[in-house]
Amino acid sequence: MALIIIGGILLLLPKAAHAANPTPLLLQQQVITGTVTDQNGLSIPGVSIILKDTKRGVVTNLDGEYRITASANATLVFSYIGFKTREVPIDGREVINIQLEEDIAALGEVQINAGYYNTTRRESTGNIARVTAEEIENQPVISPLQALQGRMAGVEVTMGGANPGAAATIRIRGTNSLREEGNYPLYIIDGVPISSIPTESNSLLSSSGIDPLNNLNPSNIKSIEVLKDADATAIYGSRGANGVVLITTKSGNKIGTGLEARVYTAISTVPRRLDLLTIPQYLQLRQQAFENDGIEPTANNAYDLLLWDQDRYTDWQDFVFGGQAQTTNANLSFTGGSENTSYRLGGSYLRQGTIYPADYNYHKITGNLSLNHYSEDRKFNLGTSINYGIDHNELAGNLNLGPSVFLLPPNAPTVFNPDGSLHWEDWSAAGIPNPLEGYFNDSNTQTRSFIANTYLSYEVLQGLQLKTSLGYTNYTTDELRKIPGRSYNPAENPQNRSAHLNTSRTSWIVEPQLLYHSKFGHLEGDFILGATLQAENSSRESLQGTGYATESLIGNLAAAEMIINAQSASTQYRYAALFSRFGFNWDQKYYVNLTARRDGSSRFGPNNRFSNFGAVGVAWIFTEEQFIENQLSFLSFGKLRGSYGSTGNDQIGDYGYLDAYEATRGPGGLYPTSLANPDYSWEVNKKLEAGVELGLLNDRINFSFSWYRNRSSNQLVGYPLPAITGFQTVQANLPATVENRGIEVEFTTYNIRHNNFSWTTSFNLSRQKNELISYPEIEQSSYANVYKVGYPLNIVLNYNYTGVDPETGLYTFQDVNEDGRLDIQDRINIQDRNREFFGGISNNITYKNFHFQFLWEFVKQPGRLSYLNAGRTSNILAFYLSEPNLQIPTTSYQGSVAYSNALNSSVFNQDGSFLRLKTLAASYNLEKIAGKLGLQQCQLFLNAQNLITLTSYKGLDPESPVGGSSISNLRTISGGLQLKF
Template sequence: MKNNYGRFKIIVLISLILLLFAVTLQASAGNTLYVKGLKAPQKEIKGAVTDQQGSPIAGVAVYIRGKSSGTVTNLDGQYSIRAVPGDTLVFSYLGFQPVEIVLEQQDQLNIQMEEDISSLGEVEINAGYYNTTRRESTGNISRVTAEEIELQPVVSPLQALQGRMAGVEITSGGVSPGAASTIRIRGTNSLRTEGNYPLYIIDGVPISSIPIESSSLLSQPGIDPLNNLDVNNIESIEVLKDADATAIYGSRGANGVVLITTRKGADMGTSLETRLYHGVATVPARLDLLNTEQYLDIRRRAFENDGVEPTENNAYDLVLWEQDRYTDWQEFLFGGTAETTNANVTFSGGSETTSFRLGGSYYNQGTVFPGDYNYRKVTGNINLNHQSRNNKFNLNLSANYGTDLNNLVGNVSFNANTIFLPPNAPAIFNEDGGLNWEDWGAAGLDNPLQGFFNNSTTQTNNLISNIGLSYEFLPGLQFKTSLGYTFYNSAELRNQPRRSYNPADATTNRSSHLSANRSSWIVEPQFIYKESIDKLHIQALIGATFQENSNLRESFQGSGYASEALIGNIGAAEDIINASRGNTEYRYAAVFSRLGFDWDKKYFINLTGRRDGSSRFGPNNRFANFGAVGAAWIFSDENFMQSTFPFLSFGKFRGSYGTTGNDQIGDYGYLDAYEATRGPGGLYPTGLANPDYSWEINKKLEGGIELGFFKDRFRFSLSRYQNRSSNQLVGYPLPYTTGFTSVQANLPATVENSGWEITFNSLNIDHDNFRWETSFNISLPKNELISYPDIEQSSYANTYRVGHPLNISLLYEYTGLDPETGFYAIRDVNEDGRYDYQDWVVIHDRNREFYGGLSNNLSYKNISLQFFLEFVKQEGSLTSFSAGTISNSMVEVLSSVDGQGPLQQISQSLASRTASRNALNTIFPIRDASYVRLKSLSLAYNLPRNLTETIGMRNAKVFLHGQNLITASSYDGLDPENPYSVAIGNLRTITGGLEINF
């Protein structure tokens, strides 16, 4: 850690010296623009540039044709330039038709620019080590901009991407703020869960995408490492998918790359931007469960059917508990309202050579669960860009810092066991607010919310910083280097007071402590060369990567605190137990290159390659090579196409093939591994050495077509991909007779992900004051284990099946209701009188059949409306089909009262419970869980410009936003996004806010 800090200080010192040198050069050059050959007296020309709706356009290039003088418009669209009568003034801006005006004697010149639809494809796209455009890209890159991200009240930017990108599947980690979402880019490639995370890169700096460990309600999904980012500060998010786009990242690009670019400062002038919104969030759905009268009627019928007399032991709900009491446990557990507040302030500005942006934000979200819990986040960011007057030297500095505090209930699980409590069950709390042990204890039960007063507090701090320096030595030859440093710290304390547990258990006050530190530095020097020879254009890049990561994890428990107020104070604990500490380091080095050719901007070839070295592999296989080739042909530029199909404004074929790798495994896996015994002085083996295992390899093949019609008013793209991941790297279990539990090894398995991706964008109406745009995407993925020699003899024999997806369930065969007992029946395949893995003959695919989204943006004068629909085709499972036991059920079980429904006979017997459990492991509970969700809706009104200028504002906007408003689905579970569990994936959020710019 100290060495890393020292390196960081050296990097900062060098950067500050270079910055000081650049500023000195600028100061010595002066602030006057000199124009060669200008003899006539100049005068100042002022004006403003607006679009067809009268809104100012910032960043418009304003220059004199044939001369070197020029400027850009500020945030108000205003400009000032010195010229003489007879000069031709040119106004140019991406996405708009250029304007040329020959100056006469005027001093004021206001310009209105018309949108050029055909140039929208020229917007720059971040491809990682280089930039490209939609038109010239040979790879498959999806992009979401700030306008789509900032409108959503989310903690992590990943949550804002759901359904918006073809081939990118994101599922929520739950309703607790801070939970990590699951992201899969074109499917599951690895047999290991941790082997499927994509690479995250923020402003050129890679960070670990693996969720941070937690012992709170977030223990299952983990903590999202992107939580500390300010969503309002994100300019765009690009996702690289195919080999052409990802191979330059070598061993880190197998699962795709997520590039996050933060915002930069204004080119001219200064601006103060503020945004504030406040709202509420609730759980949008409920299970349709039995009320008290229905439940008790079912229970009594169960005893009648079984011929058994209810007693205090087998029917305490009928004998001991009140018969007219009703508690809606869903409302009790997650019926609260979580308030959400966000405030963001940004100050930006710049001159012709320097721009800056300073920002800060505050975010607060409550909880829907019982108790006073909340999540708070504070972020700060800075971005500085400077270039010399001759445009040869450039400096870019970005730093993003965030800290959050997540206060959650400890380790109480608000799960199905509590949701399905009998509706006449006793109260959870006494009148004094303590847990009710007496009424539950009378039935021989613990309070179902045992541990409720446990409190988990997790604080994280995250710094992501980067300095980019570049200098053009010769025309077309540029040296560039990127220096990054990241630090992530997580400290979690879980208090477990005695009053959370049954007094009869004599539990003491306890605490659990968990901390994690992640730090890394990276240096990436590069040479970039560009050359044009007639119609041939060449772009070359060669660079190197040097990176080091350090990870530290510590945990222990304290017990025996004299009072609840002392919990967490280690000095007051009687005992410190289960202490553990782990420290790992990861070193990575690589050389990479890119060579891009195009002829006449119609024929493109892109070659990328990388040689990687990783400390996670043994000395026998520490280095590996990866590469790809991509090609594209813009056939719409051919003369015969333009004359034959005049309505076709753009047409491109593209394709790519290449290899990427995966080194997402634990550190030091090639060495023998031992852990300390609980007793003093002992070690026990956990991992066997294997210096020969090598990289997972992902071979990616893709072809696609992109079309534009009627000056690109309608744009369509179709992609077909096939990715094969082989040489699967897992911890292979070993027999205990070896003395080791596992060995890191390559398995002879190949996983294939293939599919189709379709996107469509249209400008439906663009007339006077009304505009309507639509975007659509759909993904049809397929996952398959296509090869695994001798899988029957492996430890995965009962997990996977060759020819089927990785995400499957191996199930019993359901044969209907037993005519003798009326209970669910399954087939005993080998007729051995028992049900085990040998009877798993049904293979159920748990993957989505297809998914996508539909977005519409409408604007009329100062009013804008945006709404986004997410849709998924899939199946899911319901979990409550038994009727008659001491557990509530779906109202569907009422159909079995008369014995005519598809459900088994009402019974409270052991045989019925066993039959019900077995049936849950068949296709019987499988249901259609497809859904269409109104994911987001935004309504905004821009205050009239004459009003805002009167009160000293540049512009002001009020807005109303809704998230997860309506879900249309035949699925009867809580949330079809999580169709195989009783879990809540999303909250319905409604917020209102105000945005003001000065």
């Protein structure tokens, strides 16, 4: 007999009956607990534990612990990315602790965000580059784009300057459009698109603009994926013509709660100085210039020789950018959840100083919330993410701290009086302004960014899912420039002034989708059908106030004597689309993806408002073939893939197809400001790609090679018009085709993989060629002297340099048409200004609790110098003294003209290539201390950025887009502490 108690009722069952009739399932349920660790004994959070042959399961908490209810004879399936999956029978046990073994091959199954769907490296038919949270947070950067340099094949990121907040330039596989604004990629943050065009500014950021990604917290980013080829980008239609940057933020834990704090402080300096002339060298060169010209030095033309102290010395480079910019950053996040609900709440604060001689600061505060919820039957899913950021940028309003200051003569007088005011006497005596004119101007730029997304999905039937994504963004900038009279020469009776600039971008998007997944024998299929409705409203307001009675009132428009140059504008943009994707695979060996999209944009006239785009991607995993397995056993993975398709481009101004008018200053009048052209249509980018991916020696060596060719035609430009028409341009399609072709190589090797020691190396190389392959009748167009068929878009037309005239000592150039003058017709030498190739090599080394990572970025590119105008009242590179083929020192007008022409020739060309230690990161886990304090992790870290640059280039920064005349990168060393509770 057997005794069983249920709810206090005693049951007496015969043993024979018990054997013949198994105990009901309810009676077999029990609670199983345990801990999951790796081979080093460290707990693994986030491990999925599923009851075999069911959809029910749990996830380990931050301590690697789990708790699940299951039948005594069930089987638990433990799985986690990067580890081998284990199936463990329960066999009536109540405590099951297991250890997972690392699986290099499983790393290829990491989920990759492809936008509207997820894929893996193994199954992807497109080309998608990816960086992870660890690679991003190891870099003390403001914008996440700065963390991509040297890490992605085909992705070229150029810094916009050393000032915090400056927008970087990102180009994905080259320049496609003749228009600058036609080359920006699409930014998607948690499923919500935001404008990638930098925001306008009148401060020191005016040349680069303000980066719209500044308000994101890099430490809150889970991954960044960049979609490059037709198969990956076609589902975004016209918005993905120049590639897509997908930013995914972090989400919460599914079990338990956790608190994480990360704090660091950093110091940034200029890593490089120009080798300039010393005082004796400079004065000797100046005196020699007057002797060469046969001119008598006077107080007007030689004030540095006659009026200024010959023994005075100022290191103007040290004065301008010799400071140390201090940075403080603090991050705090709280995560938690249950089996059905998870959440993450975080915030951060960042403060960065300046290298310049002023009290300028950059402040940023961010907040983020992520929430994900499943119903009990796992059919309904609700998720939301909110990212909010506000920054406060104080930069010099009109202060030029460029070459005009740091190339001052070394014996130039002081710029400040003892009381801190600007010194004018010695500068006015020389007939020139104080080089720090505008020093007390104040620029205060504040931006706010709010990005919210909510998605809902419901599984109607097995494999059939309805989904809707709702997004909203709001981005505003408020800029106030205060211009006090004391910034300028009092002899000119300057007024107190202010300049105001406000911009706003607001958008919403709705994307309903139908998803279906099914499997019929060896055939597996995925289907997506969706629609997009998007609207964006933009506005801009600017004005100036003058005549403030006192400096304290500047900015208060009610106190201004006069308001001038007031302007206001607003635009609306509407976008709609239908899209679909069919993905098939046979036996997980042969893959075909078909994508189609029909786009509609309000930027085109009614006749051309809609257009169709699509792509096809195919892949063959040939290592699944039996004959490959038998013959090439060392080949653990092999895939051939290819894609072809077209995407559009509508990145032009709004309302270009309509006549535009503005009100006259007098009442009741209008005047035209632009011509209408209702017939221009979409710019089209056709993309072709082929690639191979290999895994060798059980995926210890992973290699990929890609070849691509992108052709952008029907170019949309503001076509220049003759002045007689009364208009500058008209929007039109040009019969031009731009081609970008190139190769990309990537490989990763797992050099050592032991319990206490691991070493991984990653390498990427990109070589690309940009070319204008067609433009009928270009010689008759206004672009004849800008572009050349058969050459890249980024070219320089140069004079043919014929050497230094031995009699005059001046530069000479070929007068091609022999008309007695040099003009555009004589610029016959065409120079490519693009990079030849670029890439990076990184190493990750882990030894017990110590982790070390470094990245070398390399670039092969042309360079250019311009600090060699010897004989003028400006310091020059000491390189001049050792170069015999340069112009003699001269102060003459003819010498200035010759030097100006030399700037438009090959005289000052240099090799601008460089090898840079972009990132170096070291960290150590204080395991014993963490245990004593009851912490999950206690980590000390030390990071460095732009630590070493190896180059033969003699300018300030070979990466600078202005020929090395500005600073693009600072050397930053940071140290901090990370705690997990």
